[in-house]
Amino acid sequence: xxxxxxxxVFFPWVGSLVLLAxxxxxxxxxxxxxxxxxxxxxxxxLFTLPHGEQGWTRIDALNLPFVLxxxxxxxxxxxxxxxxxxxxxxxxxxxRAYHGAFQVFLGAQYLALLSDNLGVLWVxxxxxxxxxxxxxxxxxxxxxxxxxxxFFILCGFGIALALFGTILLYSAAQTLLDAETxxxxxxxxxxxxxxxxxxxxxxxxxxxxxxxxxxxxxxxxSWLPDAHAEGPVTISAVxxxxxxxxxxxxxxxxKAIVGAHPDTLSVGPLLMALGxxxxxxxxxxxxxxxxARRFFGWSSIEHMGIAALAFGIGGAAxxxxxxxxxxxxxxxxxxxxxxxxxxxxxxxxQKLADISGLVASDPSLGWGLALAIGxxxxxxxxxxxxxxxxxxxxxxAAQPWLAVVLALGLVVAMTALIHTLQALCFGExxxxxxxxxxxxxxLVPLWLHLAVALLLGLAMPxxxxxxxxxxxxxxx
Amino acid sequence: MSFGQLPYDLAHLFGGAVLLLxxxxxxxxxxxxxxxxxxxxxxxxxxxxxxxxxxxxxxGLYVTAAIAFxxxxxxxxxxxxxxxxxxxxxxxxxxxxxxxxxxxxxxxxAGFALLVVLPATxxxxxxxxxxxxxxxxxxLLGGLMMxxxxxxxxxxxxxxxxxxxxxxxxxxxxxxxxxxxxxxAALVLMLxxxxxxxxxxxxxxxxxxxxxxxxxxxxxxx
Numbered sequence: 265x266x267x268x269x270x271x272x273v274f275f276p277w278v279g280s281l282v283l284l285a286x287x288x289x290x291x292x293x294x295x296x297x298x299x300x301x302x303x304x305x306x307x308x309x310l311f312t313l314p315h316g317e318q319g320w321t322r323i324d325a326l327n328l329p330f331v332l333x334x335x336x337x338x339x340x341x342x343x344x345x346x347x348x349x350x351x352x353x354x355x356x357x358x359x360r361a362y363h364g365a366f367q368v369f370l371g372a373q374y375l376a377l378l379s380d381n382l383g384v385l386w387v388x389x390x391x392x393x394x395x396x397x398x399x400x401x402x403x404x405x406x407x408x409x410x411x412x413x414x415f416f417i418l419c420g421f422g423i424a425l426a427l428f429g430t431i432l433l434y435s436a437a438q439t440l441l442d443a444e445t446x447x448x449x450x451x452x453x454x455x456x457x458x459x460x461x462x463x464x465x466x467x468x469x470x471x472x473x474x475x476x477x478x479x480x481x482x483x484x485x486s487w488l489p490d491a492h493a494e495g496p497v498t499i500s501a502v503x504x505x506x507x508x509x510x511x512x513x514x515x516x517x518x519k520a521i522v523g524a525h526p527d528t529l530s531v532g533p534l535l536m537a538l539g540x541x542x543x544x545x546x547x548x549x550x551x552x553x554x555x556a557r558r559f560f561g562w563s564s565i566e567h568m569g570i571a572a573l574a575f576g577i578g579g580a581a582x583x584x585x586x587x588x589x590x591x592x593x594x595x596x597x598x599x600x601x602x603x604x605x606x607x608x609x610x611x612x613x614q615k616l617a618d619i620s621g622l623v624a625s626d627p628s629l630g631w632g633l634a635l636a637i638g639x640x641x642x643x644x645x646x647x648x649x650x651x652x653x654x655x656x657x658x659x660x661a662a663q664p665w666l667a668v669v670l671a672l673g674l675v676v677a678m679t680a681l682i683h684t685l686q687a688l689c690f691g692e693x694x695x696x697x698x699x700x701x702x703x704x705x706x707l708v709p710l711w712l713h714l715a716v717a718l719l720l721g722l723a724m725p726x727x728x729x730x731x732x733x734x735x736x737x738x739x740x
Numbered sequence: 741m742s743f744g745q746l747p748y749d750l751a752h753l754f755g756g757a758v759l760l761l762x763x764x765x766x767x768x769x770x771x772x773x774x775x776x777x778x779x780x781x782x783x784x785x786x787x788x789x790x791x792x793x794x795x796x797x798x799x800g801l802y803v804t805a806a807i808a809f810x811x812x813x814x815x816x817x818x819x820x821x822x823x824x825x826x827x828x829x830x831x832x833x834x835x836x837x838x839x840x841x842x843x844x845x846x847x848x849x850a851g852f853a854l855l856v857v858l859p860a861t862x863x864x865x866x867x868x869x870x871x872x873x874x875x876x877x878x879x880l881l882g883g884l885m886m887x888x889x890x891x892x893x894x895x896x897x898x899x900x901x902x903x904x905x906x907x908x909x910x911x912x913x914x915x916x917x918x919x920x921x922x923x924x925a926a927l928v929l930m931l932x933x934x935x936x937x938x939x940x941x942x943x944x945x946x947x948x949x950x951x952x953x954x955x956x957x958x959x960x961x962x
């Protein structure tokens with residue numbers, strides 16, 4: 265019998281084979297939801313297993329919450345997808361390609377999160393990239409082609425550097441490892457203290473730049489807004505909700521290895537610099553966007569920057585805040601893309617100027633989107649408020665000037681978000697191209713994400729918070 | 741193992757030759773010449789991998805060598821030549837940075853790679869260290885080619901050449917798990933296939949493989 269984590273990885277891939285054979289939209293969408301639901305059940309099942317390795321996979325306190333989160337976002341996204349895909353006007357080839365690539369992407373995400381072997385982790389992120397490039401390009405419009413090409417070339421370059429970092433990491437530990445353990449994260453972390461510190465440093469720089477490209481950190485972010493703006497809107501939800509997290513966790517795994525050696529250069533300032541640059545650039549860039557989905561793509565850069573900054577500060581409290589921030593961001597950002605995706609369909613455009621007065625024209629959608637944008641701006645009582653507050657606190661304790669600069673960035677971004685919130689949801693309603701309210705399949709994912717973000721912000725379940733605390737202790 | 745011994749010298753020779761081909765790639769002015777230089781680099785990479793397999797006594801590296809030869813010296817170049825002929829692209833590489841300037845930048849990159857890798861890996865075997873330095877130079881030159889060429893095929897070859905550098909690094913580190921090399925090699929094929937699909941589609945929509953024609957489609961309007 266295969267270990268459960270392996271089933272978690274292979275099940276979506278088997279599902280994708282089935283989906284490739286299904287030309288009918290309704291059938292394929294239903295099977296897609298079924299696959300995602302089974303994966304969600306499997307993710308819950310993982311919590312019953314003892315922590316440890318199963319060959320090339322590993323379950324621990326760090327990846328379990330993120331696997332559960334990923335499968336939850338995948339499930340709600342597949343429901344949203346079923347409700348809105350008809351409007352994309354796909355022919356049967358695109359229906360096959362889209363659903364197949366969606367499940368391939370999910371399997372690769374679970375693999376990236378669960379893998380213990382750094383080689384496997386790298387392959388997983390690679391597969392996820394290829395699948396998402398296909399999904400971004402599926403419309404084949406010039407803008408979609410450019411977005412996909414940029415995504416492909418920049419991320420291809422990034423992950424190539426990450427592979428070089430992985431090779432360097434292995435070369436540092438080469439004499440201390442046997443062929444059996446190979447590139448195991450646990451084994452590398454165990455022997456890291458005896459490795460050559462300079463080689464570890466060099467490896468970390470490559471891993472940071474490589475996986476940082478995928479996590480959308482400035483200055484390697486430029487693929488992200490375009491990739492979020494083209495392709496079906498479901499892609500934006502899973503890119504922000506899953507892919508960025510998987511890349512960030514890869515950076516954290518690398519940080520834990522390098523941090524296990526006492527004489528390596530401190531990796532904190534590197535992460536802090538990239539994080540702060542991302543927050544500041546994104547905060548300014550938010551003011552200049554005209555396209556709604558690019559706008560929220562830039563907001564993802566800002567939030568990954570905040571998380572990177574928290575991990576750079578280091579220590580249990582800041583790391584915990586960073587992990588919470590990633591979880592809150594995934595939940596709320598995918599909710600925003602559900603809302604904005606439906607709104608763009610109603611208004612027939614995704615330009616910010618063409619979408620207005622949603623609360624008047626479709627109250628349940630408009631209010632949901634308004635709350636979600638407020639949550640992403642860091643307003644209480646959602647999880648992101650708690651995590652941003654904790655990050656600011658940690659920054660204040662580490663370096664007061666850091667907290668001041670971060671607060672400045674957060675305020676500039678927040679005002680841009682509130683400005684957009686008012687324009688999108690209130691004000692004079694623009695005419696609908698496709699009138700009619702939103703179905704439950706749109707509203708339930710949106711409001712469910714908000715409810716979970718609210719619950720986690722107000723009263724985090726004890727089990728979940730004990731996991732995250734243990735995870736923060738593992739990374740340090 | 742050190743300078744003056746056959747295993748070391750030959751490994752160096754092959755690694756150095758792969759790097760040399762990276763420079764050759766930089767100064768080609770015609771697409772078909774770029775593809776041929778890439779094919780030569782693939783063949784040299786296969787030799788380097790096979791030699792490392794012999795020196796390390798690792799059978800897996802022969803497989804890596806065979807895959808590298810089949811894919812990079814034969815299949816991918818053939819496919820690219822076909823693509824060029826089909827879309828009638830026998831023209832210049834259209835460098836964004838002049839050939840002379842690219843070469844100077846290339847030398848600077850190679851020097852940078854040596855300066856970074858050699859001190860950082862002081863604790864390791866000489867062969868592994870220098871192999872890593874050569875490999876990083878190849879990686880950086882591949883990146884340079886992606887930046888300085890506007891032509892789509894040249895950019896793709898820059899990426900593929902960059903992957904050659906990765907394989908060179910992986911085979912030079914003794915005992916690197918095989919799963920990695922296989923997946924990397926398989927990946928290169930996939931990259932090329934997808935890039936080919938892209939190229940074809942762009943060929944349909946723009947009648948040109950010049951990425952500059954994409955720059956007008958910012959998607960956001962000005």
